[in-house]
Amino acid sequence: MNKALSLISDAELVALFQNGDQQAFAHLLNRHKSKVFTSILIIVRDRYLAEDLFQDTFIKAIRLLQEGKYNEDGKFLPWIARVARNIAIDHIRKNKRQPIVVMDSGSSFFSSFNFADSNAESVQIEQDESARVRKLIAQLPEEQRDVLVMRHFADMSFKDIAEATGVSVNTALGRMRYALINLKKLLEKHKHAYENNFYKSEQHSSGL
């Protein structure tokens, strides 16, 4: 990959691509693939499906850029993150696979949580904090999850998030606050559940 491309802005890469430089788009892909993929994965909660929708997202971006349907100079990541979100949400709606978690109160939220898969693969996943955090973000109430994804994975300001979601900046900030606090509670609860399950397994395996 052209080393100089790593030094130039998203807006310049978009312009280069629209002028026929394919490497410029390849660099945009490389620069933003993790954030876009993670945001899709959090919405659909299925890695294989997320891979398909990730491809759809960037292929659609290629088409939209070629057709000149991109007018967000300098804000490529928020734009493609929005394309990704729309593709993921459309897929869920079409397939009626909407994630079940839409809750307001903490109690019902936590009581629906299903821990303690016992197969070896899931134990391995549980040990991976990064995967655990993604899984728990996906469990947040939708409006909190959306603000978190927009701020962390689409690099949007709270002002932009407020405009995109039709709420005040203070509401967007409040949702982010609840998202992080709820995530902390979920991590603690999850850790408890994992440890209880682990020690139970240990007792079983040792014949106690």
Add this chain to the structure above:
Amino acid sequence: MKTTFTNLNNTRLAYNEVPHKANSSFEMNSTDEYYLLKNMQSKVDRCLTQPSQTSIDAILAVLAKI
């Protein structure tokens, strides 16, 4: 749990959305919450994962055809 002005300011501070001058005059009476937010922020930032090389190759293949 009601979100107060202080709570929102903690969130603003955690996301560097408060100008430095405002920070210095801001009495953080919920310091613990500020650090909780910062801690969770870093966990979220570290939870990124990569798509497979197969997906990247599929997109590059489309790019090569144009």
